[in-house]
Amino acid sequence: MISLPVGELEFHVFVSIALFAIGAYGFLCKRSGLIALMCLELMLNGVNLFLMTFSKHHSSPDGASLFLFIVLVAAAEAAIALSIFVILSRRFGSVVLDDYRRLKG
Amino acid sequence: MIFEGLRWILLAPLLGAVLNGVILQNKSAKISGLVATLASLVAFGFSVVACSQLSGLNSAPEQNFLIDPLFTWMSSGHVYVPFNLELTSITSVMLLVITGIGSLIHIYSISYLSEEESPWRFFSYLNLFLAAMLVLVLASNLAVVFLGWEGVGLCSYLLIGYWYKKPENTAAGMKAFITNRVGDIGFLIALFVAFSFFQTGDISRLAERVNDYAFLSSGVPTWAWYTFAGSLLWAATAKSAQIPLYIWLPDAMAGPTPVSALIHAATMVTSGIFLICRVWPLFAMSPVIVDAAFWIGMSTAWLAALIAVSQTDVKKVLAYSTVSQLGFMFVALGAGSPAAAFFHVITHACFKALLFLAAGSVIHGMHHKQEMSLMGGLKDKMKITHVCFLIGTLAIIGFPLTAGFFSKDMILAKVFAAQGVFGYILLLGAALLTAAYMFRAYTLCFWGGARSEYAQKAHESDPLMYMPLVVLAFLSLFIGWLELPEVFGHFTKITDWVHSSWYGVGVGEQAHLSHLAEWLLMLITSVLSLTVAYYSFKIYQRNPEFKILPEPLHKWSTNKFYVDEAFELLLIKPSMKAGRFINRISDETTFNGLANGSFRFTRLSGRLLALFHTGSVQTYAWHFVFWSSLIVGAIFLWTL
Amino acid sequence: MSEGIVVMGQVNLFQVVVGILALAAAIGVVHSKSAVSSALSLMATLFLTAFLYFAKGAYFAGVVQVLIYAGAIAVLFVFIVMLLDLKPSRVAIPGQKGVALLAFAATAMFVVVVALLAVPGLFEPGLQESNLTALSAKAISYNFVSTYMLPFQATGFLILAAIVGVIMLAKSVRSPSNESRGEP
Amino acid sequence: MDPINTAMLIFWPAIFAFLLFTFRKNKKAAQWANMVFHLPWFWFLYQSCLLWRSSTADGMFPIVFNSDFFPLLKSNFALGLDGLNLPLIGLNVFLSFCLSLYALGKEKLSSSYLALFALLNAASVGSLMAADAFVFYIFWEAMLIPMFFLIGIWGSKNRVYAALKFFAFTMLGSLAMLAAILYLWVQPDIQSMGWHSIAQLGLLGDGLWSPRFWVFCGFLIAFLVKIPAWPLHVWLPDAHTEAPTGASVILAGVLLKLGVYGIARWCLALFPSIAVLDVVSFTMKVLALAGIILGSYGALRQTDIKRTIAYSSVAHLGFMLLGLFSFQLAGFQGAMFQNIAHGLSTGALFLIFGIIYDRTHTRELSDYGGLGIVNPRLSMLFVLSVMASIGLPGLPGFIGEFLILNGTFVLSPWFAFFACFGILLGAVYMLRIVRGMIYGETSSVLKSHPIKLSFSEWGSIIPMIIAMIVLGFWGQGLIAVTARASATIIYNLQGEILR
Amino acid sequence: MTPLLWSLFLVPLVGVAVLTGVPVILMVERRGSAWLQRRTGPNRVGPFGLLQPMADAIKMVFKEENQPARASKFLFIFAPVLAILPPIVGFSMIPIAQPFTINGESFAVQIVKSDLSFLFLLAITSLHVFAVLIAGWASNNKFSLMGALRAGSQMISYEVAIGLCLVSLVVSYGTLNLSEIVTLQGAGSRLAFWGFFMQPLVFLIMWVSVFAECNRLPFDLPEGETELVAGYHTEYSGLKFGLFFLGEYAAMYLASALMATVFLGGYNIPFVSPDQLVSFVEGLGLYGDQATWVASALSAVSFAAKVFFFMFVFVWVRWTLPRFRYDQLVGLGWKVLLPLATINLIGTMIFSFLQKGAY
Structure with missing residues (x-):
């Protein structure tokens, strides 16, 4: 395949950082809760990519197993979060996080 | 020598006080008065027995006193205070004076308080006062003396504030108690010095300290001696109402007259001087303090006399005269002769009690009006009171051969010997002032026209009141014979008693005067005082409002030199x-x-x-x- | 870990293209106007990252990524977005532009620093023998059973709890409808 | 005479506290039961006295009862009995008995009040006898809780504030103590947290700012808050004014004394080398003097009678602090004696005023006047207890103060001199109260509320007054009791001074 | 002929095979359903109506397509593409025939020879849900959205069942590689190793859930003509509808291919192991590479027969069973199949542990 001067490792690290950054940015700035959750998934993916890159770099299965753990946890978390959002949106009529201020208690 | 009797002298009044105050509490003056008087008479009886016992005992100087050990009050570390009673020659005299005059006053006050609604309270306080005074006198340890000292303060507080309905009485009582307390601080300091430096509170052992050279050289700091003597003097000024702390005595007149007679003339006020006489050997160790006593005494005598001259209330006049006479005693102490001071204490107790009781019966007659401006012309309505009052006045101004004459001249002689002519002249002036205001009071009360309807309706008080007057009049005439000046022969009972009570610790007396000097002094004092007396008698008969002092001084003196306000x-x-x-x-x-x-x-x-x-x-x-x-x-x- | 030469060679075109596409899709998630389009772009990003894994030779990871992430989670998102039938989500909180950039920079710095710090010997050479086997399913599963046994069991329980949780939450969702019919 | 009696001294009140809970319903029975329960308590006290007299152990703090309590904390449930804590325990039992008499027939005092009271007694006796650091701390804290509720529930108007303040202050103080105890517990070579092993603990280092100094300060702060020493006394006036009569009598009678006892036992005896440092003793004397002077000035300023009495106890406790730090046997024994004397006199004052307060429900001095006319006997007792609290000779107050001042005079004459002004000021503010209450015309309040004492109320005051008069003259008996214990403490202290 | 080149050549071959298979099965379905209902199907076009599917295809292509208003244009077009993609890509994993050798070098008749092929297959099928959801959403009408959501939830829940079946199969076979599974099944001449006999319960669960995956009749609620007109692809017409249709049948093919490879021993002719087949062909006179070629061809034919058998079952079931109600459908998925699959999984695990001993 045609290869570019940039080392594979640096590129992948860059991609994962960018992914994470975009996720974080979205999570921090997006008003809608669902989008925030999606950005959360993005952040997790960034981390996964990061892990896989170094797992390959150090060729040790740890990175990959961690990757798997993250995926599992992300799945569980997404399920719960989304059902919560369903209830919240039913209760507050909207998915915008700011409307949930009254949950402050 | 152990003698168990002493404790009964103390217990009798105590029992009387408890009986009256807590158990009986009945309303009639007769019964409670009887109980109280009985208690004081029993005390008097026992003290006479004790004195005879003491005089019979003529052992070596160190042992000639009676001891009655009761119990140890407190002992912890360097503080050991046994509560035992002791009778030395000086205390025996004081004992007789207190119990004697005390019983007379009890009798007197039975009738004086006949129409009071809770006389039991008065009599229980009076008995309590007697007990406290006896403790003060009989105690062998300074701390126990302090017990009596404060006890007496308490009783004077209670008695002054007896008619507690009027707020100014209670205020006067509080003032008395607090000023006494200020003095007590001095006494406490003296006690601390005694216990920490002299390792003992016992008066006899303290006296021995003076001449056991081992102790003297063992490095007791000089300031210890000075603080001891100074604080004792401070305590005495408070109790005996000297310059800085005399303000409570005039206000103490708010109490009933028997109280003033017993407490503020005869016994309590003199306890300060009595105490200094007992610890004289230690006191004399710091000459500066002795001089201080002299000047305090002198200035108090003058100040009180000046104020007394312009007072309109008969009891106030007598109160200031007491302060002035106490000044005389301090001057005697200052001049270095406790004997003279003690002799004046004895004589003053008699004639001042007489004057107060007479004034009391006058007030009683005048339905509790004390203003001399309302009196006048009582000599024919209250014959016996008038005579007794006259004898008292004569005694106080030192009419020859009366008690006052002998004691005052002795003081003047001692002052002349110690301080020379200047001191003598000063004291003579004070004596003359005494003569002036006493005769002013006498003439205003008894001579001239009755100036108010009370004066017209005044009547002689019943026998229970004037009987003690007569006894006291008799005493104030003849008590003087106890101590004759050199000139009339060697009969110095008082000086022997005073010296022998120091457990053999001799302290040099002043130089003796030549016979001629003594005659001269006696002549001058009696002549001058008689002339002043005569003039004031004459002036006040005609013009009751005559002001002896020049204008500015008069206004100041009527307002008591604004000392109270200054304080x-x-x-x-x-x-x-x-x-x-x-x-x-x-x-x-x-x-x-x-x-x-x-x-x-x-x-x-x-x-x-x-x-x-x-x-x-x-x-x-x-x-x-x-x-x-x-x-x-x-x-x-x-x-x- | 024995010393060895750097195995990871140059990055090839395929990886670059897919990487860039993934990033573009990620930006699509954030900046799309309607929720559905952002959900779909999320699906796209996940799918593309799976390709990245394939390119790296980590097939098992790629398959898992596709199966779980793209296949299940993205579907869930799309499903929920559609279910809730949301109005187009408004633009990011106004006035937060500057803060957003700052946040972006902060997170980037954070991640770089963590990378530099947390992974000592970042650029050391990896193992000698072919690292394909390291990422294979067998290696991972061995690793799971041996060193990571505890987390493995824990994740098991976690997922069980998640299931129970979701059921409970879902039940409450349906409960309003029950009430409407009067059942408890 | 076996040691179980001494342990029963603590557990018996705890037991009858729970028994009292069973009398929930009927208040009368609870009050009578409370009174009756005191009799066995007296018997145990008697037994302990016999045990104490017979014990010839000349050691500092003879351990009387010892059982394995909590090996983990290296502490065992050791109780000691000697001259210092026996009188205080006696006072505690005596005051509590008088208060039980007072409580008969009172409508307000329910069975839970009496039970809490019994718990308070148990805790205070416990901390008096505790010979182990942890046991002491536990009882020390245990005292707070019932007191908090007593003030918090049965107090008068802003009782919650007062209770909270009391609790906060004492709690903060005891935290310092806890820190000290824990530091000791952590020490490598400490065998057990018993009082003796702490005494022998060597290596803590001497001199200023050494660990031993900090441990000493830890203990000292807790007791200073409790005494209360001058700067930390702010809680006392509120606690006293708001507390119900029984609580304020016990607070004045026993709880404050625990501070003094604590310093004697856990500060002076345990760390003599620190106590003797001139910095420490000087500051403590200055605090004591400040307490006396400013306490008296505080009392002068109050219009509320109970607050005046509270401030007066600040002044009296200032005296005791002075006595403790005089390092003289006279001063030390004076402080211990004043403990009992002050307990009796202030206890009597509070009790009498409490009785009057139960009827008139006002504490302002201006509302009162002419009590002498309304109830002469009560006013006489009131004057007597006032005189006792001023320190009139012939009453116990004087003996305590006299010995303290004598002791202080030896080493620091100037402090003694200024302390005397405390006596003077004491007379001033106390007589102001007497004049306001007893003398003068009968005030409207006293006219409208006749003060007729029930038999039980007389029964509660009379024993106290008798105790005061007896103690006034027979003081030497009590001084002899504290002689042996305080002699050893002072011997150590003076040993340290010489070094 | 390198393996890469061969797989490149194989890709269009498989694609064409699948796509031509669709009209055949279409014909079978129309004529079969007619035969089942004792009526004659379409027989006008071409001899015996054989060209009917061709006619449909042409119609599909030239029909006029319309675009619902305000639906997002890109998604509307993207959905059918996404529908056709996963089944075809899925076929790359399936071993179609016995490996044959050219001048000694053996070539496996399987496009992607990865040892995760079975899992990959599952992954790819899970993408099919997207197509349905996007279609439902893009057509911007309530009924299609409802249909899409129903289809989505149905496919997800049955995907879970398939996943668990996959796990138990993997546990019993020990590998995720489909070609290995087929060789395992064909090893002995006995049928004992066929998935059908090893895991009968899994076969049953798999069979039912595969129907649900492809939205075939008992489970074809989303397209339920009666309630939701045509479900998610009501708005589609013309070629896009055709693509959906094609995708659906391709998914059926993939499913039956999967069932064949895993349960019926893939390309193995029953009772004949691959070597026996090769030796049998050599017996016919062909030697060397040609023998393997003919053997693999024969195995491909057996594979096709099995696939065709399953396709027929699809059709057969469609015209016999009535449609499930929605909650019965989802309930069956979660309350029946899932527990059964789990129990089976646990059983297989215990059995394999006892048999093989710990790893």
């Missing part, structure tokens, strides 16, 4: 205000504020922190990211 202004008000201010600052604002402040602060900080909980998830996330990156950055920079 109030300079001492009491600022210290109270400063105290309240300090307390408000230190307690309310700082510490209380601090405590409450800390409570409020926690609530405030709680509310402040709550602001961070905006409830928006994203702000939390944002904070999380920001701070964690900051920290990680910091760590990173740190590890570089």
